[in-house]
Amino acid sequence: MKIAVLVKEVPDAAVEKRIDGSGRLDRSGEKNLNPYDTHAIEAAVQLKEGGTIPVEEIVAITAGPAGAERALHKAVSLGADRSVLLSDDAVAGSDVIATGYALAKLLERESPDLVLLGQQSDDGENYTIGAVVGEFLGYPSLTQVVKMDIAGETITAERQAEYGYDTVEIDLPAVISVGDAINEPRYPSLKAIMGAKKKPLEKVTIADAGIEADKVGAAGSRIDCGNFTEPPKKSGGTIIEDEDTSATVEQIVAWLDERKLI
Amino acid sequence: MAGILVYALTNEGAINKNSLGAVSQAAKLAGELGTEAHAVVVGNVDDAAAGSLGEYGAAKVFRAKDAPEGVSTPAVDVLAKLFADNDYDYAIFGGGLLGFEIGAGLAARIGAGITAEVTGVKVEGGKLVAQRPILGDSLISESNYKGKGVLIGRTNAFEATKSGSAASVEDITVELSEQAGKVRLVKRGEQRGADINIEDANVLVAGGRGLGAAEGFQLAEDLAAAFGGGAAVGATRAVVDAGWFPYAGQIGQTGKTVAPKLYVAAGISGAIQHKVGMQGSENIIAINKDANAPIFEFSDLGIVGDVQKVMPALTEAVKAKKGS
Numbered sequence: 341m342k343i344a345v346l347v348k349e350v351p352d353a354a355v356e357k358r359i360d361g362s363g364r365l366d367r368s369g370e371k372n373l374n375p376y377d378t379h380a381i382e383a384a385v386q387l388k389e390g391g392t393i394p395v396e397e398i399v400a401i402t403a404g405p406a407g408a409e410r411a412l413h414k415a416v417s418l419g420a421d422r423s424v425l426l427s428d429d430a431v432a433g434s435d436v437i438a439t440g441y442a443l444a445k446l447l448e449r450e451s452p453d454l455v456l457l458g459q460q461s462d463d464g465e466n467y468t469i470g471a472v473v474g475e476f477l478g479y480p481s482l483t484q485v486v487k488m489d490i491a492g493e494t495i496t497a498e499r500q501a502e503y504g505y506d507t508v509e510i511d512l513p514a515v516i517s518v519g520d521a522i523n524e525p526r527y528p529s530l531k532a533i534m535g536a537k538k539k540p541l542e543k544v545t546i547a548d549a550g551i552e553a554d555k556v557g558a559a560g561s562r563i564d565c566g567n568f569t570e571p572p573k574k575s576g577g578t579i580i581e582d583e584d585t586s587a588t589v590e591q592i593v594a595w596l597d598e599r600k601l602i
Numbered sequence: 603m604a605g606i607l608v609y610a611l612t613n614e615g616a617i618n619k620n621s622l623g624a625v626s627q628a629a630k631l632a633g634e635l636g637t638e639a640h641a642v643v644v645g646n647v648d649d650a651a652a653g654s655l656g657e658y659g660a661a662k663v664f665r666a667k668d669a670p671e672g673v674s675t676p677a678v679d680v681l682a683k684l685f686a687d688n689d690y691d692y693a694i695f696g697g698g699l700l701g702f703e704i705g706a707g708l709a710a711r712i713g714a715g716i717t718a719e720v721t722g723v724k725v726e727g728g729k730l731v732a733q734r735p736i737l738g739d740s741l742i743s744e745s746n747y748k749g750k751g752v753l754i755g756r757t758n759a760f761e762a763t764k765s766g767s768a769a770s771v772e773d774i775t776v777e778l779s780e781q782a783g784k785v786r787l788v789k790r791g792e793q794r795g796a797d798i799n800i801e802d803a804n805v806l807v808a809g810g811r812g813l814g815a816a817e818g819f820q821l822a823e824d825l826a827a828a829f830g831g832g833a834a835v836g837a838t839r840a841v842v843d844a845g846w847f848p849y850a851g852q853i854g855q856t857g858k859t860v861a862p863k864l865y866v867a868a869g870i871s872g873a874i875q876h877k878v879g880m881q882g883s884e885n886i887i888a889i890n891k892d893a894n895a896p897i898f899e900f901s902d903l904g905i906v907g908d909v910q911k912v913m914p915a916l917t918e919a920v921k922a923k924k925g926s
Contacts, residue, residue: 437713481674519843
């Protein structure tokens with residue numbers, strides 16, 4: 341079978357994220373592959389290595405600026421066989437629905453049996469893209485999956501929902517977003533990092549993918565975001581740097597005592 | 603009619619607290635818009651439970667008895683049908699994993715704008731404007747909908763308030779999509795590990811990844827024991843999923859919501875999913891070696907240090923103080 345992994349380039353965790361003058365996330369600083377996506381790639385690689393079902397190919401797919409090639413190289417170094425980049429100015433500023441539509445069109449070109457992605461992006465914090473992509477493709481979808489077993493055309497998945505752990509069967513082709521508890525992604529070998537740039541990376545435009553221009557970008561989006569404000573600051577708590585632990589705990593106990601908590 | 607439709611999540615016939623909050627929020631907004639809030643339940647929910655949504659402000663309740671609950675696609679089919687029949691402008695969800703999935707699927711199907719993690723909603727020019735925190739809660743962004751809108755609340759963002767009386771329940775039959783048959787719930791709400799009570803604790807010592815291993819929870823157990831009766835131990839989702847602590851002790855979005863007098867967060871970074879389950883605590887102490895951990899932004903007393911050093915010392919100091 342063929343597995344497609346949707347990935348995203350996000351500002352590095354160490355970079356302070358901010359909104360630029362046009363009301364979008366400032367993406368000028370250091371960037372990295374969305375940490376949640378590394379779990380999706382690892383899940384794909386484990387299915388391939390597991391041998392329960394033959395996996396012919398793992399394709400990493402993203403929509404983003406030209407620089408997003410680096411995220412795809414990283415995805416390939418972690419185990420994808422090749423990658424596809426939708427890089428078109430028309431897509432910039434897309435909301436969740438417009439992005440999901442564009443990704444679904446990219447996936448239609450590949451017709452994968454399984455689409456994997458991370459449960460959320462580090463920068464958007466949405467959890468919703470997997471269900472949107474599934475809806476556009478007409479595939480069933482599940483999010484926040486922490487365990488997958490495959491047998492024939494069906495995956496038995498486990499995830500934590502509101503009332504405890506749920507076990508769900510889902511027929512392929514399907515879209516599954518994985519939680520970070522599903523596995524511990526391996527570090528790429530030096531050889532894999534060096535070899536990543538040599539693996540095929542296909543750059544496509546919206547015309548190549550049959551994406552209608554008026555359904556993507558700011559104009560194709562169904563929401564306008566703006567009027568950014570700072571939330572009311574909570575009166576800052578006291579911070580103690582623990583240098584002398586006995587002095588630290590003395591301060592904690594005094595603090596507790598003052599509030600009659602002890 | 604244009605109005606607001608609320609999806610009410612149920613389990614074993616009981617309605618989820620966050621869904622009740624979403625109904626109350628929708629009823630208030632519908633009042634300002636001069637329209638009505640309706641609610642829908644999917645699955646086998648009895649008249650009393652379904653009708654009780656009226657007490658929280660739903661003018662009408664729909665019930666799709668035959669559609670399976672616990673997975674998203676059948677519910678998307680049900681809500682899409684109601685949107686087609688009644689021409690609602692907005693759908694509001696109380697949040698939770700299914701709320702995210704159903705809301706996203708519905709928005710894609712009917713071409714609505716979607717906002718997740720909503721913490722506030724206001725009416726401007728006869729339309730809803732959703733507010734949500736972004737970038738690690740450092741900013742609030744406002745969503746303006748060009749057409750229809752789907753709003754998914756953050757856990758515990760909407761308060762359930764009784765404002766009316768039981769509503770009439772209308773049964774509906776919806777032809778399910780082909781996709782709906784491709785996802786089947788095998789088991790729901792499985793509890794794993796010991797049953798523990800954290801909701802009634804006065805003092806809660808919660809542990810995260812920073813405790814290092816399952817054995818690290820002994821540090822939390824020892825500190826709770828030092829505080830004595832009324833103290834209990836809880837955990838983050840990450841360590842529950844890792845098998846370090848039983849599910850019944852999980853605090854946060856998919857776990858329990860707690861508000862003890864004292865909350866001690868040991869080795870917890872303070873991700874949003876955790877924060878929503880404990881931010882109502884009266885006093886929060888955080889111990890974490892990472893000075894940049896988000897937990898310090900909403901703790902009353904923050905200790906930047908090693909839990910392995912601070913926790914045992916604190917346990918001894920609490921014991922000594924209690925003994926004096």
